[in-house]
Amino acid sequence: MRLNKKTGRWGSRARDASASAVRRLSVFALICLMAGAMVVVSVPPGRAAGTGQFDHIVILAMENQDYSSVFGSGTGSSTAPFLSGMLPYSSTIPNYHSYGEGISGCSAACYTAVSSGGTWGVSDGVGSGSVSQTSIFDQLSTAGLTWKGFCENGCPRGGDHFPSLQYASTYQSPNSVITGTAFTDPSDPIYSEMNSASPANYIWLTPTDSHNMHDNSVSSGDTYAQQLLVGSGTINSPAPGSVLATGLFTNSAFHTLLYIWWDEYDPSPNLQYGKMIKQGYISQGANYDEYSTLHMIEANWGLTPLAAAANDPTMSDLFGASTPLPLSTSFAFLPTSPLVNSLVTFTALPIGGVPPYTVSWIFGDGSTATGTVVTHTYTSAQSFTVTETAKDSSTSQQIATSSNPVTVVTALPLATTFTVSSNPVVNLPATFLSTTTSGTGPYTISWNFGDGSTGSGASATHTYTTAQAFTVTETAKDSSSPQQTATSTSTITVSAVLSGNFGTCTSLPQGWSCGNTNGLGSSSVNIVSGVLETVEANPGVGNDNSYYYSTSQKGVFPWSPCQAPV
Structure with a gap:
């Protein structure tokens, strides 16, 4: 495959010969036309001009994860089974540095760096159109190439996560599209773009923080990526209705690169997928960063590298044919402490060889299954040896196995912790609250307060009479047979008086303000030497949103703003 520099089209010697045939056919068509017949010759659309490996790129921007949290050491992670399942078809760079070359000010600055070759003082909260620098979007337009950016469901993070909004030259462009739906909605405009006859050469996708692993877990983000792709x-x-089912990825006339990119963290996750990408390839590159990604895109279309991108490598090792790694496999299961009669999910993680893979399972209790992701229910409590076997699709088929013990229990181990009301004070009740999980409910809770006193119940109160440190022990027992017991111990310090200062009348808690007595006659609210004092002539009248009440005599309001006067 080569680029014809005169025509800007991809081709080969075979295609050149085909072009000669087309020219001969054109002469034949002219003869036929003279004879009153019409011949229509259909030629597939040409690919974008350039010297690189792809004619289209789709960048899916994800957020805020370490490489190992998503892809382990490059062979996959049980927390991201779908994305890990893409690795045999993709390339990845375990030592990709989002903070390379002193990049800081991310999230926003990472998006700036990967689109313009510098950070230009950008940090979170970047204003729309506030960056007056040449970007990849300008370069593409100048070169006669097209781009589109899509920001999901209202684009709540604005330019911080959507680079085309940052630049003065593009933030008002109709190519910067803020959608009103999730990308996983088949009516979202990304699908009409990707299914069009001439999709944009460069497409950027920004999901919301509830989808991109910023505010949601790795496993939740992995599920979103699966649904989207x-x-x-x-x-x-x-x-049908998914990104990889669109014409952009299924039309043989296109060579589309899917680049799943994470901003921030060092190293940060990344994955490159497409027919020009080495399959199952784990790059050993140790000096790739945001500027390398930009330079790779620029080099693909023969664009002059911007700013710091000029000094970075183009990640060229990701492209071309690769010799498959030897087939190996491992598997993960959730939950890691499965219960009797509860569903357990097993996920195979084969790598190397030639995909697709055939996976079979032996669960150790006489049951078997097939498939990359399977479920099984154990009916007895004991340890079972689970064996997973993976076979690849190579001519001389490779086989790999992985075995691990799975311990099934009747109940998860009992666990308990407790909290105590802040800043316990002598002669004032302190509240202790137990949080107990797993085991078998209901639970029995007992307390040793460390001063010779005891208590019981999930919530208990105790009043200390001396100011010192006490070791409090909470003991929880469940209702299983045999019974499980768990304890939690913490040292608390009891003060003689509450310390602190309410400050001036402009910074009172609970909505107070000096003289605000909610219209109650003969009542007052004042600060005296930093202590809040109240006089209530009509006890019990009003509500707690205004203030707490004492008797008709003046009371001293303690430092804790939610505690009644004493």
């Missing part, structure tokens, strides 16, 4: 299908057979 393949829906209910698989990598080899994506479901």
